[in-house]
Amino acid sequence: QLQLQESGPGLVKPSETLSLTCTVSGGSISSSSYYWGWIRQPPGKGLEWIGSIYYSGSTYYNPSLKSRVTISVDTSKNQFSLKLTSVTAADTAVYYCARLTKGAAGSLFDFWGHGTLVTVSS
């Protein structure tokens, strides 16, 4: 069974860079059938897609975050990562990683990590 696990600091200072890694087990991140993505949810607010990456390194980002976001993949470690620069309190959220099955007419997030809370505070 595929599993995804987020890891990284739970506390980040304002203006610094948030870095998270998602480790995939039970399947290969290099599968040509899937993309891999990050989603976040601020406390008490809705879900927000951050971006997605293909094993080749091809990326798509939320336009509202694009200037601050980098998603990368390390196929040798079966991991993909998120970096969000110049964070503020508004970036405090539960961050989820997920697998994305991308089709011609839709994209399904079919497996999710448990999520990790990242708080931005000095």
Added chain:
Amino acid sequence: SYELTQPPSMSVSPGQTARITCSGDALPKKYAYWYQQKSGQAPVLVIYEDSKRPSGIPERFSGSSSGTVATLTISGAQVEDEADYYCYSTDSSGNHVVFGGGTKLTVL
């Protein structure tokens, strides 16, 4: 940028039918997906590709899409269906995922 619009909240009595809408210009050509999220829990997929129900999801959950509006229907809503419901889809390019703002469903 592309947006999906949901009503912020709705309320039904137990046994009534709840219909939650999701509006977006690309929905005629792109599937809608629906997640249920109960307080303090991770989202659970309840409908995918407009109208398909994952295994384990009760039959009272159904989905449909017509034109620019996708609809999640809960027929005979139960108290345990009280949750936030999110639709999501992609823009016309298919490369950018968008979530609706979420609908808080109260069943009482």
